[in-house]
Amino acid sequence: MANVLFTNVRLLDGSGGPAYAGEVLVQGNRIARLARGNRALPPTGVTVVDGAGATLMPGMVEAHTHFSWNDQPGLGEIQRMPTEEHILWCAHIARRYLDMGWTSCIGAAPATPRLDVVIRNAIDSGLIAGPRYLAASQEITVPGGLGDETLPHLPFPEFSFGAIVNGPEEMRRTVRMFLKYGVDTIKLNLSGEYIAGIPAELTPMSDGEIAMAVTEAHRRGKRVAAHARSAESVKQCVRHGIEIIFHASFADEEALDMLEAVKDKHFVAPGIAWLINTARYAEQWGIKPGSPLSLEYERELEMCIDTMKKMHRRGIRVCIGGDYGFAWTPQGTNAKDIQTFVEMLGFSPMEAIQAGTKYGGQIMGMGDELGLIKEGYLADILLIDGDPISDVRILQDKNRILAIMKDGKFHKAPRMNEARRRLTA
Numbered sequence: 001m002a003n004v005l006f007t008n009v010r011l012l013d014g015s016g017g018p019a020y021a022g023e024v025l026v027q028g029n030r031i032a033r034l035a036r037g038n039r040a041l042p043p044t045g046v047t048v049v050d051g052a053g054a055t056l057m058p059g060m061v062e063a064h065t066h067f068s069w070n071d072q073p074g075l076g077e078i079q080r081m082p083t084e085e086h087i088l089w090c091a092h093i094a095r096r097y098l099d100m101g102w103t104s105c106i107g108a109a110p111a112t113p114r115l116d117v118v119i120r121n122a123i124d125s126g127l128i129a130g131p132r133y134l135a136a137s138q139e140i141t142v143p144g145g146l147g148d149e150t151l152p153h154l155p156f157p158e159f160s161f162g163a164i165v166n167g168p169e170e171m172r173r174t175v176r177m178f179l180k181y182g183v184d185t186i187k188l189n190l191s192g193e194y195i196a197g198i199p200a201e202l203t204p205m206s207d208g209e210i211a212m213a214v215t216e217a218h219r220r221g222k223r224v225a226a227h228a229r230s231a232e233s234v235k236q237c238v239r240h241g242i243e244i245i246f247h248a249s250f251a252d253e254e255a256l257d258m259l260e261a262v263k264d265k266h267f268v269a270p271g272i273a274w275l276i277n278t279a280r281y282a283e284q285w286g287i288k289p290g291s292p293l294s295l296e297y298e299r300e301l302e303m304c305i306d307t308m309k310k311m312h313r314r315g316i317r318v319c320i321g322g323d324y325g326f327a328w329t330p331q332g333t334n335a336k337d338i339q340t341f342v343e344m345l346g347f348s349p350m351e352a353i354q355a356g357t358k359y360g361g362q363i364m365g366m367g368d369e370l371g372l373i374k375e376g377y378l379a380d381i382l383l384i385d386g387d388p389i390s391d392v393r394i395l396q397d398k399n400r401i402l403a404i405m406k407d408g409k410f411h412k413a414p415r416m417n418e419a420r421r422r423l424t425a
């Protein structure tokens, strides 16, 4: 693999310190050296990329990704897609994430049992382009919970996006099945979701079922993630040691206290775009602003904003991304979250970018080697035209992402004036 020296870049390293002019040497798949100033590192035996003042920053990490969501207006449309087409769709979307600067993603549940695992393996083997990816199980739910789409006269589990279990022993069997398939995380649905007709504040899974899932996942060294909107479901996450908490909108003071006390063990990803866009921008698909469904999402959005501000103040790690892949939250527009964190949640631009880079490396379980521009860290690097701190919106513009490097290799190589490109041996 060619070694690459980035010169003449503004280094936004993800540590929280101000950007500075400098150089970055990549050797193999790691960041080998950083230097302040220009002409600080020897340009011998390397491909020199003159950044011409562009910003060099860590690749972004999406904390709650559904590759198999197909930009359609409903869960039924996702579930009815035949598996063959679905695999192609997921491969297409995996590349789209990388194209948009997401060099890592946390899978948050596929539509069928093995989709996430197959896509992760195809990415890792180099068969398809895509981010580093942690494969999830399907969403595990209980009868009547979110993800149970069976009807009394049509009891076919294939139409459900959840895997439906009843009681601890069925949970054990299902969790072990997904672990056998090779998932990185077990996903549990602990609360409801209004669009599915189940109140967000309902908490239908029993502690016995959750304890079984967590025990079996941890026994094999795997983590657990949960759809947890209600206050009680957030408390269940803390009590049972569920590492990744999705949504958490209705977390009350008791839940926040519990979470803060063990904040180094947990991550929260609110998936706030889903709330905003479902409440306000889905009229074309039948969700009229002011309709009862829209008002439920407005109410949850208000709670979510309040809760995430409190979490941010308490130092709980709140991450970027979540639930893109509906018609009104199209795949690839995920960096809108960074803007939302700044405009609605009171994050500084630097903090919002760190929520998608530094915390991203940590939620990937790789905080000691991913998410920062730092010597020894994996070379997941973006070169951005402009300064994302003065305007975080530029991270949403594909054309402003001049180069994308994952694991030391260019997914998107910078288009350079040939005169600037020199290979010296």
Ligand SMILES: [Zn+2]
Binding pocket: 064, 066, 108, 322, 323
């Ligand atoms: Zn989700």
